[in-house]
Amino acid sequence: MSQESPLKLECSECGSKFDFDLSDMDFSEESHERSMGAELIVTGEYVYNCAKCNSQISIEYHRSEYPLGCVNEDELTVDGANEL
Numbered sequence: 615m616s617q618e619s620p621l622k623l624e625c626s627e628c629g630s631k632f633d634f635d636l637s638d639m640d641f642s643e644e645s646h647e648r649s650m651g652a653e654l655i656v657t658g659e660y661v662y663n664c665a666k667c668n669s670q671i672s673i674e675y676h677r678s679e680y681p682l683g684c685v686n687e688d689e690l691t692v693d694g695a696n697e698l
């Protein structure tokens with residue numbers, strides 16, 4: 615993981631702030647054989663409701679390594695909250 619520290623988020627509905635720890639997320643890995651070897655795809659998803667206004671916040675993580683060890687994509691998508 616490139617981001618070790620908790621993510622600071624602010625609910626886009628009510629503005630309440632909270633930390634999100636990436637280690638709370640469940641990750642799944644899959645690999646595919648391609649011409650230069652294996653491609654590794656790591657995805658994670660975490661959905662919860664704001665403690666204050668109950669608005670749904672979802673966080674998705676996507677990483678792809680191809681060839682193995684070479685990160686092509688590393689992105690985190692947050693829906694329902696803003697990253698601070």
Ligand SMILES: [Zn+2]
Pocket residue numbers: 625626627628629630664665666667668669
């Ligand atoms: Zn909220």
